[in-house]
Amino acid sequence: MEDKNSNPLDLNGSNFNANMYLDKLFKECNLKQIMDHENEIIKDTQTLHSDMQTLVYENYNKFISATDTIKKMKNDFKEMETEMDLLAANMASITSSADQINSTLQGSRQKISKLSGIHTLLQRLQFLFKLPATLKTRMEEKNFNQAVQDYMHAQRVLKQYGDLPSIQGIKSDCEAILKKLRDELRQKFCNQSVTAKEISESVDLLLQLDEPADQLCAEFLKYAERRLSEQVVMLKDQSEQKDIMDFVDLGCNGFFSDLCLVVASFYDMFIHKGRKSENIENCEIFENFAAKELKIFVKDNMEKYFQLVQHKVDSEQDTGDTTILVQALDKFFRGIEGHMLCPNIDFVARATEVVVNAGRKQCKAHLQVLKMHFNDSLTKVRQCLTTPKLVSEEDASKNLTELLNSVIQGVVEKVKGVLQDLCAFIHPNIGFSQKTDFKDSFCVDNVREGLVVCFLHHLTATARIFCTTVHTDPKFPPTLLLLLSKLCVEFRNGHVHHLLTLTDELFHINLLNVNPNPGLTNETEIETSMQESAQELLNHYVRVQGLNVSQMLRKSVETRDWLHTIEPRTVRAVMKRVVEDISAIESTVSLLYEDQGTSTEHSSDSSRKQQSLSISRHQTRSNWSNYTPNHLDSTLVSNMHKIFSEKIEIFSTIEFNKISILTGIIKISLKTFMECVRLKTFSKYGLQQIQVDTHYLQLYLWRFVADENIVHFLLDEILGSAVQRCLEPLLMEPSMVDIICERG
Amino acid sequence: MESENSIVYGLEFQSRALTPVLAESEKLKFLLGTQSLKQMNNQIHLVEFNDEDSTLMPQLFHHMEGEIWKITSSPKDISKIAVCYNSIHNETTCAMKSHILKLPDKYDSNIIENLEVANKLEIASNDIKTTEFHPTNESRAISVTENKIVLWDLQDINSKCISEIQLENKNGLKYSMGKWNPHQNCNQFSALTETHLKTYDIRSGEIAWSIDSCHRIFLRDIDYNLNKQYHIATCGDDSFVKIWDYRQTTQPIFSRSDHTHWVWSVRFNPFHDQLILTASTDGRVLLSSAASVSSENVIEACLAEDNGELEAKQILSDGPLQWCEHEDSVYCAEWSPAEPWIFASLSHDGRLLITRVKKSLKYQIML
Structure with a gap:
């Protein structure tokens, strides 16, 4: 570009060199062309010239009108200057008069502010003087809440000016009243008729009065303890009269809900409230302390409760109807499960333990019943066998088979009945039935091992006893041995399997343990034991009968x-x-x-x-x-x-x-x-x-x-x-x- | 097992009398008596067993007086034996008699001699069951008849009867056997009647103690534990073997039924009373352990108490340890008094087995 601009041959460029341009023209163009070019340039020059003339004319016009305007403005400014001078003079006069007024009013204003200060002081003093009386009336009205608030108002003043002899009197009066107030509030702890809500209010007030919180907390717990122990005593009294359902109701609604209330209010008063207070460090220490106290308290009381329930359940066993027992236990269990009493203690586990114990007891009771039933039927059979047969031989013989069948049927049915009865424990509607620790322990340890297997072992053991004791009892009918032996065989051949399968089905034992559990007694184990017993009994039968016949032969030879x-x-x-x-x-x-x-x-x-x-x-x-x-x-x-x-x-x-x-x-x-x-x-x-x-x-x-x-x-x-x-x-x-x- | 441990000696006749020579403490000697109704055929065999080379040296003696039902030997005098025998008169009547014979000091195995009668035991009744030597006093012996216990003075050849104890005869009970109590200064004598055991004080003739209905059917034999003064073992036709503490007679302290028929004989091993030898008509001789009630059990316990370091030895569990099979019923089995690990048993068909206790057992007991 520069080269272009600096091109000396450009007509419009600033570095235009006319000579060079001409030289160039002369060299490059012929004459005609030069002539044309000359005409062209002349024409351009003329056009430029006229354009310049028009421009100068227009600018000149504008200049003239601007000069006129300036002349007019010069006149206006002169007028405004005079008015401004007048205004300045007026302002100066106003300022001076304002100063004058101010100085005249100064004195009275100071007086007024002093008077109003005195007034508030007097009002406070009056409140102070009246405070003992107000407090007294509040006390009489039992409006402890207001009393405490009043006192709280005056408290700082009293603290500050307590040294002054005139206020000292008031202070001591107030303190005396407050002491009474505190006493009265404390009294409530001892008063039995006071409701838990009133107690919590009193505790609140006492806390406001800066009573030591740990002491209060201890007292509160003591109070709660007393109340709960009353409940416990009542429960204990009732436990002998009422049936288990009513008992558990009473426990749940009385003792247990009271305990829950106590815990809730304790949290409100001592633990949550503490957070609002300023002294955070102290607060935390106290909270820990309170939580610990509460934990101990709850634990103790729950333990009492559990023991009571356990005791009741224990005493209930012998006569108890399983369904009612289970319902009662369910209620008890749900009660415990529904409340988080204390975050760190697993009461559900403890409750499960109580339930498991109950289950175990029930199984044991049933086992006893089964054993007794078996022994009874054995006695009956024995009587049948020893009584002389009045009927004909054939009838008697029929009786024997019937006897055996009736014993076996009796035993099997009884076991089945017991199992059905115990099924109540694992009914899906029952709260604890789905707890694995309960289920494991109950189904496997108690029902299967503790009841069914144990009973089957009892059968063999009872049978075997006959093999050893018979020697001392010559009147023992040997046929019973035969009968028992057959009984064992029958059991081995099916009833054992039947009963165990039934148990496993009813109590979902195989569902619980996919792999064979080592704790489960094997079916074959029992069957072997049955077989052995049967063999032993049979051997013994042969021996006894052999001896009986032998005796006859021996006597006949010897005499x-x-x-x-x-x-x-x-x-x-x-x-x-x-x-x-x-x-x-x-x-x-x-x-x-x-x-x-x-x-x-x-x-x-x-x-x-x-x-x-x-x-x-x-x-x-x-x-x-x-x-x-x-x-x-x-x-x-x-x-x-x-x-x-x-x-x-x-x-x-x-x-x-x-x-x-x-x-x-x-x-x-x-x-x-x-x-x-x-x-x-x-x-x-x-x-x-x-x-x-x-x-x-x-x-x-x-x-x-x-x-x-x-x-x-x-x-x-x-x-x-x-x-x-x-x-x-x-x-x-x-x-x-x-x-x-x-x-x- | 049998071949390793047992040596057989056969008799020509049936036999049910066997006794060790009690006074012999070095050699292993057993006496056997045959049982044949042909009186002249009866013999007494004195069998000496040589433990080292396992050989038997028999010596025969005639016993033409009758078939031998029982032989006992004197615990003090090596040469004295008492024989109860059944002698037949006039082809129709039998009499159970007893006499005391004297074994000669020297004998020749090629000659069969008659034995010299040391003492005649003349008694009115012909039903002597056994004659038992006093354990310590050489000149005393007792004969048991069906209803009497007769105490003899043996100083003279015609023994004198010192005293008699009459059985109070109720329910037709009869004495069947008798044995001295080796404890209590040997003043007690036990007699068996049917299922009961009665022990008399010989000085007064009163019953010192008794156990009624020891066994359900018939009490066959008893034996005193030499190492435990209140313990006796009984056996009977109910195939049970029981051990009693006779101060407490309601229940036996040990009771087992390992035989399948009558048990005829029971013996404590005189040295290791945990070993019990029983012979039964099921043709078996059983060596059983009754370690739980043996004296060794107590001693071991005491030792363990006294010396904390000495651990209580593992005692054998009760029950059968070893047995020998016979072809016929076995009526007698006896320990050797000279060697604690050898016993003899005699079956009715006349086979005597001399058996050693298995080595493993022996070491288990000794170590």
Whole structure:
């Protein structure tokens, strides 16, 4: 641009060099062009010239009109100057007169302000002088609130001027009155008829009067304590008369709500109020102190309350109806749960504990009831068994099965009833039923373990007791053992499972514990114990019955003089009795235990079997009878027997079937028979009597046992022993033996 | 187990009489008597057991007077034995008699001799159940008959009867067995009747103490605990073994039923009274522990009290420890008086088993 501007060839530029421009023109253009250019420039110059002329003319006009205006203004200003001078003179006169007035009024104004000061002072003094009287009247009107406010007004003055002799009197008067006031307010703490609201007011006033707060707080608590203890005493009195529902009502509405009120007002008075006050540091210390006091107080009282309820619940157990108990407990629990009495103490836990205790007690009570019921039914069964059967055999036998069923049904139903009853505790409408700590403890520990499992254990334990005590009680009916044994078997075979499943279902035990809880008693554990008990009872039954039959046999052998007996003509009555007894036992056993044994051999053609057996026996016997005493090496014979037969366990474990039971009894009896024979010495006829007896037993006992060879062997042993103990071992002709046995 | 611990000795005849030679304190000797109605066949076997090489040395003697039901040996005199035997007259009558025999000092195993009769015990009734030597006085013995207890003076060959105690015969009770009380200066003698136990003071003939209905059915045997003066063990046909403190007789202090049939014999081990040996007609001999009521239990407790460092030894729990099986009923089982860890048992078929207590048990008791 600059280059352009500074272009000396630009006509309009400031650095225009005419010579250069001309030189350039001359060099570049031909003549014609130069001529044209000259004309053009001339034309431009003329136009510019006329423009300049018009501009000068217009500016000149404007200048002339401006000069006229200035001339006019000069005249106006001159007029205004004179008026301003006049105004200044007036103002000066006003100022002077105002000064004059001010100076004249100065004196009276000072007087007035002094007088008004005196007036207020006098008014205050008057209030002060009147204060004792006002306070007194307020006191009389019992308008303590106003009295305190009045006193508060005057308090600072009294403090400040208390030294002056004239005010000293007033001060002491006031203080005396106030002391009375305080006393009166304090009195309220001791007065029993005063309501909690009045008390809280008094405490408020006393606080305003700068009474030491900690002292007040202590006194207040003392007062509350007294009131509550009255309630407690009342509750205690009532607890024996009222039923649990009323009792809990009373507790909730009386004691508990009072306690809540006390706590609430305590908070209002001592803890929240304190925050407004100025001395924050002190305040915090006090608040902590108050909170601590309150905590102790609440804790103590709640503990009393809990104990009372616990006591009541405890005393209620024996007669109690579970639903009512549960409702009462629910009310109690909800009451506690609904109020946050003290932030730091978990009363709900304590309340749960009370409820859990109640649950436990209830379970225990039920357990006792169940036990008693079981014992009762056992006694009843025992009576049934011992009373002589008036009805026919068949009826009696029917009774036995019915008896067993009724006992089992009774027990199962009773347990079910109890479980239903206890379900009230975990009804979803009940407040505490959903608490896990309650539920855990109640369902698992109390109901399942404490009640059901414990009862089942009691069953087995009771049953087992019979195995040991029977020895001392000869009148004990052995059938009861059989019955109990069957009872245990029945329980093992289903009732245990049934009851436990029912319990688990009703009390959601599997829901609580997905994994098998180690604290839960296993079903199989109880079933095993049932099985063991059943086995023990059965063994014992066999033993007792075996001993009974043995006794008969023993007496019969021992009391006879076998050396001087006549030739046998009949089977001894004892043997018939033995067979009868065993038949009776068989019929009893068959009612309860099925005939599962391996008795198939006997079934169809027993007669044939029997016959062949008799033949085989006859053969052995004929062997013996062929021996003369000199030839008979009885030891050898019996040893040969032993080589070829397995040793017989006299008392082996009894299986749960009729055959096994009877085999057990027979084995014991025959073993005894043999031992008794071994202790005697026989004459020829004595031996023959034994021969007849054993043959008779052989004829009738084989059908009771699983393996008739056992009977066979034992009877052979008896006869063998008799042979050995015989002075003149000559056996009877087998045909004769048969005849005698058939006859008798 | 049996083969390790037991040595068998067989008799030709049935037998139910076994006794250790009580006065012998070094050698292990047992006496057996056979039971055969053929009188001439009866023998007494004196069996000596050599513990070191486990061998038996039998010596036989004839006993032609009758079948032997019971043998007892004198606790003081090594050579004296009392035999109760059943002798038969005229092929029809039997009599239970008793006499005291003298074992010879020397004998030859190849010759079977008759034994010399040391004392005749002549008595009117023919139903002697047992003859028991006085524990300390060599010249005293007692015979028990069905209804009498006879105290003998043995100084002369024809023994004199010093005194008799008559059974008050109620309910047809009979004496079945008897035993001296080794305590109380040996002035007491216990007799068994059916299910009851009566103990008499020999000097006055009065009942000193008694236990009624010890067992439900029949009381077979009793034994005194040598180490605990008020303790006795009883056994019976109800297959129970019980231990009683006879100052307190309402309940036994120990009661077990490990046998399955009658228990015929019960013996405290004379050295370790926690070990109890029982023989039963179920064909078993059981060695059981009754440590809870044994004297060792008490001693251990005292020691533990006196010396805090000495811990109470782990005592054995009550119950069966070891058993031997016989083929037939076992009526007798006896501890050896010379060696606390050996016992003998005799079954009716004439098999004598001499058995050692298992080593493990032995160490458990001793250590």
